[in-house]
Amino acid sequence: MPGYELVGAEELAEIQDVFQHGGVLFRHGFDAMRQNCYKVKEFESVFAQAMGAEHALAVSSGTAALRVALAALDIGPGDEVISQCFTFVATVEAIIESGAAPVCAEIDDTLNLDPEDLKRKITARTKAVIVVHMLGTPARLSDISAICQEYGIPLIEDTAWGCGGRLQGRALGTWGRIGTYSFDFAKTMTTGEGGMLVFNEEADWRRAMAWHDHGHENNPAVPRWEDTRLSSGFNFRMMELQGAVGLAQLKKLPRVIEAQRSNKEKIWRALSALPNIEPRAVPPGAEETADALIFLAASRRAALAAREALVSAGYSTKILPEAYTWHFAATWTHMPELVASHGNALEDAFPRSTALLQRAVSIPINVMMRVEAPAAIAKALSEVL
Numbered sequence: 016m017p018g019y020e021l022v023g024a025e026e027l028a029e030i031q032d033v034f035q036h037g038g039v040l041f042r043h044g045f046d047a048m049r050q051n052c053y054k055v056k057e058f059e060s061v062f063a064q065a066m067g068a069e070h071a072l073a074v075s076s077g078t079a080a081l082r083v084a085l086a087a088l089d090i091g092p093g094d095e096v097i098s099q100c101f102t103f104v105a106t107v108e109a110i111i112e113s114g115a116a117p118v119c120a121e122i123d124d125t126l127n128l129d130p131e132d133l134k135r136k137i138t139a140r141t142k143a144v145i146v147v148h149m150l151g152t153p154a155r156l157s158d159i160s161a162i163c164q165e166y167g168i169p170l171i172e173d174t175a176w177g178c179g180g181r182l183q184g185r186a187l188g189t190w191g192r193i194g195t196y197s198f199d200f201a202k203t204m205t206t207g208e209g210g211m212l213v214f215n216e217e218a219d220w221r222r223a224m225a226w227h228d229h230g231h232e233n234n235p236a237v238p239r240w241e242d243t244r245l246s247s248g249f250n251f252r253m254m255e256l257q258g259a260v261g262l263a264q265l266k267k268l269p270r271v272i273e274a275q276r277s278n279k280e281k282i283w284r285a286l287s288a289l290p291n292i293e294p295r296a297v298p299p300g301a302e303e304t305a306d307a308l309i310f311l312a313a314s315r316r317a318a319l320a321a322r323e324a325l326v327s328a329g330y331s332t333k334i335l336p337e338a339y340t341w342h343f344a345a346t347w348t349h350m351p352e353l354v355a356s357h358g359n360a361l362e363d364a365f366p367r368s369t370a371l372l373q374r375a376v377s378i379p380i381n382v383m384m385r386v387e388a389p390a391a392i393a394k395a396l397s398e399v400l
């Protein structure tokens with residue numbers, strides 16, 4: 016689980032640094048006061064470097080990052096955007112906010128976007144695809160990006176759960192045209208609230224930068240109050256204290272991922288001998304963030320019993336099965352735009368995904384795990400599986 020386990024002296028030192036440099040909390044301007052202290056800008060620069068991306072833009076949340084990505088690609092009314100049916104509501108909310116029609120595709124055995132179903136759902140109106148690396152396991156990006164290239168559709172990676180993961184040596188978030196990240200408090204690295212975008216194309220970065228800041232181009236030839244603009248936008252800016260925390264958290268990211276992988280491996284070793292348990296598939300060449308360990312039980316009843324057993328033993332599950340309805344589009348009848356895309360029987364729209372997700376159990380992985388945890392989790396589960 017997350018960077019919040021490691022929030023401490025380093026984050027505090029970065030925050031103090033802001034106050035020792037004039038206490039400017041806004042990312043722009045106040046140059047004389049701040050004595051060259053620009054935490055958000057610095058965070059963007061080191062984050063881009065860490066991911067191997069050309070450009071990065073920090074924003075106020077992972078949801079904002081998705082909305083800004085769609086704005087940078089000029090997505091709007093009349094367009095369709097395809098994502099996957101297993102994701103957090105935020106992915107589809109961002110599409111709805113852009114004015115485009117949200118379309119969801121089935122997931123495959125990785126529990127991420129099924130390339131075959133993606134192909135079936137593409138129409139002449141499809142203007143973007145958002146793939147999600149749910150709970151830190153990469154989607155089948157080689158197939159998905161090949162399909163997007165074949166159809167000339169930009170790929171956005173919702174890397175909210177995948178920050179620090181890789182596939183075939185390449186950072187998650189950098190396979191598509193734009194990658195988005197979340198730094199909310201439950202994520203692998205956190206700024207409390209916050210998000211980031213990375214870009215492969217400078218023009219996308221420039222459009223996103225202006226749009227997330229009311230259209231400001233930050234033209235160096237004029238003061239900000241006379242700034243030039245090409246379009247309107249909105250305010251999704253990150254503030255300096257978040258940037259400061261992000262700088263400290265990014266340094267801890269490799270340690271978080273390494274600890275999570277090691278702890279996940281220990282739990283899996285303890286569980287793998289249990290009957291009626293099928294691990295989530297992982298694409299070849301994946302380096303997961305190991306945010307959670309997901310397996311499929313024999314039935315929905317068994318999945319619910321697994322959660323009960325874990326909670327009784329002092330452990331828990333994460334998202335599956337207990338928060339199924341916040342993460343599965345088949346249950347989102349409160350979104351008329353999604354219902355309009357899929358017809359009234361939304362609950363029947365994703366039969367393969369329903370069959371997978373109803374049986375799924377997700378065990379959170381902590382950075383600081385008690386030594387007895389793997390055996391205790393295995394013991395609790397052995398009584399119900």
Ligand SMILES: Cc1ncc(COP(=O)(O)O)c(C=O)c1O
Nearest residue numbers: 076077078103105175197198199
């Ligand atoms: C897949 C996915 N996308 C986007 C978000 C939104 O991130 P935030 O909470 O930073 O707005 C989340 C948050 O959990 C998420 O799980």
